[in-house]
Amino acid sequence: MKRIHVVxxxxxxxxxxxLIARRADTQHQGGLWEFPGGKVEEGEAPRVALGRELQEELGIQVEAARPLIKVQHDYPDKHVLLDVWEVSAFGGEPHGAEGQPLAWVTGRELPDYEFPAANRPIVAAARLPGEYLITPDGLENGELLRGMQKAIAQGAKLIQLRAPGGYDPAYRDLAVDAVGLCAGKAQLMLKGPLEWLGDFPSAGWHLTAEQLRKYAPKGRPFPTERWLAASCHNAEELALAEQMGVDFVTLSPVQPTQTHPDASPLGWEQAAQLIGGFTQPVFLLGGVGPQQLQQAWECGAQGVAGIRAFWPAG
Structure with a gap:
């Protein structure tokens, strides 16, 4: 079956x-909501197709857009490649030029709308920022919490409370304070044994590669309302993450790092290849920072993750 290329x-x-639009009842997956777009014509560049489709569907002119995520999905009756772009500037006033209802919704509200199955990774990508802050090792709790507070004030939206010393009671106490600090301002991702899941219902969970190998065959450990992420380093672990139904992953190390000097770096080319075979958002980690964000986007990544490069100075 030929794969249909859609922007x-x-x-x-x-x-x-x-902005989301409701599909006509007569269409494939009719009645569900979608991100506007349409088929790429033979020989047409995706960026050109995007401009044409949005002009036809919404009456707007795209002024600024960048690749966001590519998703391959196989329905029983058709195979699609969704080539998704983030449009940050446009001319004109969007309207349903083909009679379709439109809605402007916040990232938090997106999961309340019913989308086709292929759109689940797009919903995740639309809700996630381009930067993922991981807290550093070796700080006492007060200093760590002050740093997190400063990072949130500077705009950090996704924060992992790292657990380098293992999963001890001190981490749990720290997690309670971190949950309070992030409430309503940033999404907190915790690490630790899955037995702790019930104690922190508002937090997402970031699995280690070891946990991923152990639990992936059992599937997702909690409902989709909660963020689930995993640390991946190769194609095998990415496949396990897909099997488990995670919302996003970190892929590392892209470049040599001080924290893991012995780890063999993937390099940008291999990272791009691995992302190309994966359908969920990917944050690149290891020797990258805000300066590499554009390069990460060009590789197909959601963005970049890091410790030193993102931790506020002072």
Whole structure:
């Protein structure tokens, strides 16, 4: 079965809300919501197709767009490649030029709408930022929490409370304070044994590669309302992450790092190849920082993750 190449757009308004459209009842997956777009014509560049489709569907002119994520999905009756772009600036006032209902929704509201199955990774990518802060090792709790507070004030939206010393009671106490600090401001990702899941219902969970290998065959350990991530280093672990139904992963190390000097770096080319075979958002980790964000996007990544490069100075 031939794979149908489709472009789709995560269109952001000036207030950060995202534009979605409802599919006509007569269409494939009719009645569900979608990100506007349509088929790429033979020989047409995806960016050109995006501009054409959004002009036809919404009456807008794309002024600024970048690749966000590519998703391959196989329905029983068709195979699609969703080539998704983030549109951050456009001319004109969007309207349902083909009679389709539209809605502007916040990232938090997106999961309340019913999308086709292929759109699940796009919903995740639309809700995630481009930077993932991982807290450093070796700080006493007060210093760590002050640093997190400063990072949130500077705009950090996704924070992992790292657990380098193992999963001890001190980490749990720290996690309680971190949950309070992030409430309503940033998404906190915790690490630790899955037995702790019930104690922190508002936090997401970031699995180690070891946990991923252990638990992936059992499937997702909690419902989709909660963020689930995993640390991956190769194609095998990415396949396990897909099997488990994670929402996003970190892929590392891209370049040599001080923290793991013995780890063999993937390099940008191999990282791009691995991302190309994976359908969920990927944060590149290891020797990268905000300066590499554009390069990460060009590789197909959601963004970059890091410790030193993102931790606020002072």
């Amino acid at each position: 789709a757009a995560v269109i952001r308004g000036q207030d950060g809300r995202i």
